[in-house]
Amino acid sequence: MDFEIKQFLPADAAQWSVDAVLVLVPDTASWEGGGELGALIKAVTERGDLEQGAGKFLFCYRPDGFKVSRLVLARVGDGSALQVRKAVAAGLAQLKAPGLKKLGILLSLLDKDSEAVRAAMMAVADATYSYVTTKPTAQSRVLRQVTLGVKAVAASREAFLIGRAQVVGVELAKEWANRPANHATPSHLADVARKLGHKSRIKTEVLGPKAVTALGMGAFLAVARGSAEPLRFIVMRYQGGAKGSAPVVLVGKGITFDTGGISIKPAAEMDEMKFDMGGAASVLGTFAALAELQPQINVVGIIPSCENMPDGLAVKPGDVVTSMSGQTIEVLNTDAEGRLILCDALTYAARFKPRCVIDIATLTGACVVALGAVRTGMFSSHNDLADALQAAGEEAQDLCWRLPLDDEYADGLKSGFADMGNVAGRAGGAITAAKFLQKFVSDTPWGHLDIAGTAWKSGAAKGATGRPVSLLLQYLINESKIAQPGRVTKSLRNVVVRAE
Structure with a gap:
């Protein structure tokens, strides 16, 4: 899909030559000087045909005085990012038609239309995403071009650029999390990382079993040994900041399929364990977004x-393995494998002398019980990092919530x-999992995002969400204090982004 941003005032809307126009209408506004559009909104509002409240809409076919044949007026309430996403989703639901290839979204009725740009782009991407990789009979995305009409392009420049990067990153994360496990093996993930390594400022290194053995990653090796698929340890570096500047390290859990191992899972919904590499997918997606945005960090x-498979070589309950840190671990449950591969990765991360480490993992069902599918569980050993992650999630509408890390929660991890x-x-399972990981980060500022409830949806809408790419990208943007990437041309009136 191509996104572009142009100056389009309400009075210009009648002349917009696209297949359909979606107009975002705040609950309170003046329609004076709005031309045919202003007159139309005023009339339908006075008659009560367009109710107030985010998500309310009115479909108009061939309205008088307009070039466009299909026009949807969608209420955005107070115009917040959340309300914009609801309005765009509701409006697009009314515009599903084979002929819809070019869509205009008018944002210039909003007081702060620049703040709505990113939310509108994400809503369009979410509403039109279609998985087709292993489903040849499925219809690929029909909508090809979306033009965002704003009051002033320059004022919306940064939001557009971030939105572009966010769409690219989230869609890559969705794509790879959605793929069946036989189409998304550790080797496949390594190939994706290598392709990202060809992009500007990114370098990729992939380690196999021999190198991992030489590093002494006994916990990681223990999980991998039950599978015929060889493990891969992927390291990507994005060099956007000054040479020698301490990096942010992102660690993503990459269990491409989780049977539970010898502690095998029930058969019901085990197919969803292909999503157990959602943390890895989010790291890949974040790097795709970094390649687009090029922030200085x-x-x-x-x-x-x-x-995590249960063959004759698989690790058994009661086995003791030695992690890269030298600490030994009694494997009481082989279905608690994510923390075993992460602990060695967290030890490895220390060699980069990072400013902070953030791990992302579909780690515990306990987190789903605690927070459901709305907020990601967030743990941190440092208040500043926790506050920054929370703020980034709010700003990006990719919400998280901090859970405790009291030392007493670690008592249950003691072993004879x-x-x-x-x-x-079972009690406090998300917290005790985080306490386990904390044993491998020393004094480094560390955050842990448990995305077991937010990385994918079940039921009729089953599929990956691409979370928490938006949160991670916003955190990195905030850390880099980016204003605008210098590589972008001065005029953005016709800038196009491709997110396919």
């Missing part, structure tokens, strides 16, 4: 990737046969 992405066990019972 250094970032390292680490993805330990393997399958190793330095620690890998589980501590």
Whole structure:
């Protein structure tokens, strides 16, 4: 899909030559000077045909005085990012038709239309995404071009650029999380990372079993040994900041399929365990977004990737393994494998002398029980990092919520046969999992995002969400204090973004 941003005032809307126009209408506004559009909105509002409230809409076919044949007026309430997303989703639901290839979205009725640009772009991308990789009979995306009409292009420049990067990153994360496990093996993820390594400022290194063994990653190796698919340890570097500047390290859990191992899962919904590499997908998506936006910050992405399978070589409950840190772990439950591959990756991350480390993982069902599918569970050993992640999530509409890390929660991890066990019972399971990971980060500022409830949806709408790419990208933008990328041309009146 191509996005472009142009100056389009309400009075210009009648002359817009596209297949359909979606007009975002705030609950309170003046329609004076709005030409045919202003007169239309005033009339339908006075008659009560267009109710107030975000998501309310009115479909107009061949309205008098307009070039466009299909026009949807959609209420955005107070014009907040959340209300804009609701309005765009509601409006697009009324415009699903084979002939809709070019869409105009008028934002210039909003007081702060620049703030709505990014939200509108994400809403369009979400509403029109269609998975087709292993489904040849599915219809690919029909909508090809979306023009965002704003009061002033310059004022919306940064929001447009961030929106462009966000769409690219989220869609890559969705694509790879949605793929079946036989089409998204650890080797496939490594190939994606290598392709990203050809982009500006990104370098990729992929380690195989021999190199991982030499590094002493006994916990990672223990999980991988039950699968015929070879493990891959992926390291990506984005060099956008000054040489020698400490990087942010992102660590993504890359279990491309999780049977539970010897502690095998129930058969019901086990197919959804292809989504267990959602953390890895989010790191890949974030790097795709970095390649588009080119912010001035250094970032390292680490993805330990393997399958968790129950063959004759698989690790068994009660086995003791030695992590890269030298700490030993009693594997009490082989279905608590994500923390085993992450702990070695977190130890490896220390070699980059990072400013902070953030791991992202579909880690615990307990987090789903605690927070559902609305907010990602967030843990951090440093208040400043926790506050920054929370703020980034609010700004990007990719919400998280901080959960506690009291030392007492680690008591259940004690083992009589190793330095620690890998589980501590059902109570507070998301927290005890985070306490396990905390044992491998020393004093480095560290955050842990448990995305088990937010990385994908079940049921009729089953599929990956691409979260938390938006949160991570916003955090990195805020850290880099980016104003605008210098590589972009001065005029953005006709800038086009391709997010396919």
